[in-house]
Amino acid sequence: MQPAVRLRDLHRVYGARGTTVRALAGVSVDLPVGSFTAVMGPSGSGKSTLLHCAAGLDRPTSGEVHVGGTRLDDLSETRLTLLRRQRIGFVFQQFNLLPALTAELNVALPLMLGGRRPKRAETRAALAAVGLADRLGHRPAELSGGQQQRVAIARALTTRPEVLFADEPTGALDSATGREVLTLLRGMVDDHRQTVLMVTHDPLAAAYADRVLFLRDGRLAGELVGPTPQAVAERMTRLEVGSTGVTR
Ligand SMILES: Nc1ncnc2c1ncn2[C@@H]1O[C@H](COP(=O)(O)OP(=O)(O)OP(=O)(O)O)[C@@H](O)[C@H]1O
Numbered sequence: 001m002q003p004a005v006r007l008r009d010l011h012r013v014y015g016a017r018g019t020t021v022r023a024l025a026g027v028s029v030d031l032p033v034g035s036f037t038a039v040m041g042p043s044g045s046g047k048s049t050l051l052h053c054a055a056g057l058d059r060p061t062s063g064e065v066h067v068g069g070t071r072l073d074d075l076s077e078t079r080l081t082l083l084r085r086q087r088i089g090f091v092f093q094q095f096n097l098l099p100a101l102t103a104e105l106n107v108a109l110p111l112m113l114g115g116r117r118p119k120r121a122e123t124r125a126a127l128a129a130v131g132l133a134d135r136l137g138h139r140p141a142e143l144s145g146g147q148q149q150r151v152a153i154a155r156a157l158t159t160r161p162e163v164l165f166a167d168e169p170t171g172a173l174d175s176a177t178g179r180e181v182l183t184l185l186r187g188m189v190d191d192h193r194q195t196v197l198m199v200t201h202d203p204l205a206a207a208y209a210d211r212v213l214f215l216r217d218g219r220l221a222g223e224l225v226g227p228t229p230q231a232v233a234e235r236m237t238r239l240e241v242g243s244t245g246v247t248r
Pocket residue numbers: 014015021022023041042043044045046047048049050
């Protein structure tokens with residue numbers, strides 16, 4: 001079966017002559033449909049760059065990115081924008097909700113941008129699914145951080161994306177709220193066979209995934225299948241000792 005995401009020999013070099021940074025130095029990996037994968041590694045190891053290239057938010061310098069059967073890295077900007085809207089969902093650390101819009105309208109927005117007039121029942125069902133049926137009319141400033149992240153997840157889910165890309169989705173949340181968000185992501189994979197790729201610094205968060213990919217200096221430096229927080233933390237400690245990047 002075709003993987004949800006296929007990355008082949010991805011390289012990403014930033015900057016020009018003299019001051020170049022090699023953020024990705026040849027990453028190849030497949031994400032099976034209906035899998036939850038976490039990406040970890042020391043600071044500067046290329047995690048966000050990998051996620052952005054895989055999601056079509058950034059273009060690799062060389063290599064191939066496939067989402068479903070579509071090759072992304074050589075699409076025109078217009079077609080890439082359409083594909084992102086229709087087939088990819090995003091959740092970021094800082095929620096990225098529009099402050100002037102209610103929760104309900106924030107959730108409806110991707111469908112509207114896709115040229116559809118969303119049914120009220122649809123957006124309400126998405127908010128109910130993340131436990132926010134009673135917060136439809138609230139604006140982001142009237143919601144807690146965890147509630148805002150749940151709105152962002154509901155928004156990402158309304159288009160039923162093939163792949164959800166999450167960049168530190170629990171980074172701005174306390175641990176209890178973070179666990180709720182991770183349980184929602186886990187449920188998307190288990191109940192709806194969606195595919196999730198999540199960058200995180202937190203071994204507890206990574207342990208919600210089926211598999212953890214470790215990056216070091218822009219390269220894959222191993223993986224853990226069926227990760228436990230302890231095993232992830234141990235592997236991270238070893239990686240940080242050997243990394244040439246800034247460690248934390
Ligand atoms: N737009 C850019 N221009 C120049 N260099 C960049 C750019 N984006 C990232 N880099 C560099 O590429 C490398 C990888 O960055 P990236 O953000 O992917 O790392 P990361 O593993 O996500 O780090 P962190 O855990 O600190 O968020 C770093 O050395 C970074 O400084």
